[in-house]
Amino acid sequence: MRDLPSLNALRAFEATARLGSVNRAAEELHVTHGAISRQLRVLEEALGQPLFARQGRGIVLTSVGEQLQDRVRNAFDQLRETWADLQRSRDDAPFVLGCAGSLLARWVIPRLERLERDLPMLRLHLSPEEDPLAPRHAEPDAALAVAAPPWPAGWQVHVLASEQIGPVISSRYGGLARLLERGSSALSDEALLFTHSRLQAWPAWAQANGIAIESLHYGQGFAHLFYLLEAAVAGLGVAIAPVQLVQDDIDAGRLLAPWGFRQTDASWILATPRRRSDSRVDALAAWMRDELSGDIR
Structure with a gap:
């Protein structure tokens, strides 16, 4: 010109x-x-x-x-x-997915073989991040997270599924028979397992099920959800977790969910930086929606 x-x-x-x-x-x-x-x-x-x-x-x-x-x-x-986006979106470029360690260990990795088979063009590179939506120097191509609106600035959000949480317990837990006999109200007598990162999970579930929040008692706390669920599987007590992270354990008989799950105000989301455009994101979001819908029996 x-x-x-x-x-x-x-x-x-x-x-x-x-x-x-x-x-x-x-x-x-x-x-x-x-x-x-x-x-x-x-x-x-x-x-x-x-x-x-x-x-x-x-x-x-x-x-x-x-x-x-x-x-x-x-x-x-x-x-x-723009040039970086075009290079990043080439079919042969790795697709970097940021994901919290608990989601990575208990949801992504068990499905990784199927994901790679169904979306071979993705060339997925997993980046463990405790908060994949937090600002940092190197942003991933997409971030998988469980979050509630308002969504963080600078990200385009693809809503994948509603979050549902509920108590889970191992069949090896010593007090299981008593809990099943008395019902969910007996949870107020338990030293409940919890995560420090989500202290509101038990009160929110209790309130939705007509259990007085002040009646809850807490036992061992864990830094990460992954550790909490491993403790539950080991029979150390009653934990609370999203159904999508424990459905495989329920299907295999490692955990029971006697009192069901309740929807929260959070959602599973796949977020991408707004200034980036990558056709692979839509394919990944659709795949994850299908997987998450199948996790709720």
Whole structure:
């Protein structure tokens, strides 16, 4: 397009403005000082105004230079992001999925063989993250999480399934017969197993089932849901968990859910950074929806 300056001239200007030095811009772009100076002169002659002014031994942007820098910087940032997105979305590029350790261990990994068979183009790379939606330097291509709205800023959210939680207990637990005989009200006499990361789980379930919250008693606490469920399987007490994370154990007879599950205000979601576009996300979201719907018997 003849109404725009050359890309080389704009690159020379952007680097010089950002680094505040013609020499440093030349080093970054692997060209000579003279080459940068010539490109800057091309822009200034086309505009009929200076872009830089001398200040001591250095240079500073003029008001016109500042205006151009804002636009050029944004344009180059968008180009870099678009180029990175296109590279990331190639069929042969790994797809990085961020996921909390408990979801990874108890839901993703047991289905990994089936996922790789059904979506062979995905080339999934798993990235364990306790909070995969938290801001950080390297964002995943997508994050699997259980969360409640409002959704975090900067993410596009694909809702996969409603979360349902309920008490689970091993058939090896010594007090099982008494609990089954007395019903859910007997849970108020139990030292309930819980996770420190989700202290509201037991009170929310109890309230939904007509059990006084103040009657609950807590026993051993665990840092992660994975440890909590392993403790339940080992027969150490009554735990509370999402149905999707314990259905395999229920089907295998390792755990019982005598009092059922209740829906919470949270959902299983697959979230992607808003500025990224990847056709593989839709396929993964559809696959996960099907799997999650099959987890509820």
